[in-house]
Amino acid sequence: MDLKTGTILAALTLLAPGCKIQYKTEKINYNPSRANVREGKRLTMLVCGSCHYNFETKDFTGKKLEDSPKFLGKIYAANITQHPGQGAGQYTPGELVYLLRTGISRSGRLMPYMHRPNMAEEDLDAIIAYLKSDDHAVRPSDRNPGKTKYSPIGRLGLSFTKPGKYQDARIQKPGSDPILLGKYLVDNLACFHCHSKNFTSLDVQEPERSKGFMGGGNKLRNAAGKKIQTPNLTPHATGIANWTEGEFRRAVTAGISKDNSVISYPMPLFPELTEAETSAIFAYLKTIPPIETK
Structure with a gap:
């Protein structure tokens, strides 16, 4: 040192x-x-x-x-x-x-x-x-x-992380609009926590204002303790631009990536998601600004 x-x-x-x-x-x-x-x-x-x-x-x-x-x-x-x-x-x-x-x-x-x-x-x-x-x-x-x-x-x-202020507001769940539902799920499933730039620059009130929103690069560790970086989930060629909806659904619910490799820890599986919900998440991700990563 x-x-x-x-x-x-x-x-x-x-x-x-x-x-x-x-x-x-x-x-x-x-x-x-x-x-x-x-x-x-x-x-x-x-x-x-x-x-x-x-x-x-x-x-x-x-x-x-x-x-x-x-x-x-x-x-x-x-x-x-x-x-x-x-x-x-x-x-x-x-x-x-x-x-x-x-x-x-x-x-x-x-x-x-x-x-x-x-x-x-x-x-x-x-x-x-x-x-x-x-x-x-x-x-x-x-x-x-x-x-x-x-x-x-x-x-x-x-x-440095400030707590939120309690607001006694009746928040309604998005209706039939799949993009709004996808946005809601990316927020409340905390997808953006790991898939944005880092934990210290997250904006939990307005997730899209988080640094590098869904562009990946956050540094975590896998099951073996090895340092890894989270992948890019924006609609860029270095992200999911070339993924199909079916490939995305299989990745988040079954843990199998586009290239048939197994997606390992710390990425959790979400088998409880319905087909409509995974479709909504995918549709929303296709609307966010693309970010190029290495």
Whole structure:
């Protein structure tokens, strides 16, 4: 390590303890409408499953996020079963909505990766109904997936991420327009989180304003710990300009790429997506500005 790098790291280590990642919470009353629990499970798998669903235990007890850059520290997705201590059993519907709308947990901890400010009320209600249901995957489990420990750099980076402001607004889900539905799904499935330039320049309120929106290049790690960059999903020749809708659907639901290679971790599979939804995502991606990548 050279002197300059060492000096920067030392400065970050001194600054990190004072970085704010804890906020005051706001108590809100939220009465979810009667929702379809089955649809809630599908949505929970789509929105939360890639991080919180543990395929070994077949429940939402969380796991270590192996794809996160090591310099951020050790990051674990939490247990969100109904266990009152290890899980999310003590969360009220209002606290769950507040977390998804602002990225702030019931304890005041900032969790920006949970932030879904543009999710429709009907989808929120369905997810809450499922999390409060008797389905085996959300029944109380005391399994502790691990405790997140941010590095000084990780804590500093997180402190630059500002929480959202709670707005008591009835957000409607897009109707029959496939492009609007595709835009909604790219937002709420957090596709743009990984497929834009980097996590630090995301705009969760207006995803299309994120740096390098859907152009890829974000640095992650695969299952072997090797550094990788996310691919370009814009309609450029270096992206998906030459893909067919069928090839795209197979990639996101079955994990098989255009060249028949297997798409590996950390790309999650979304078998729960309907054909209409994958068509909508593909149609929307074809409308965004193309970005040329290496």
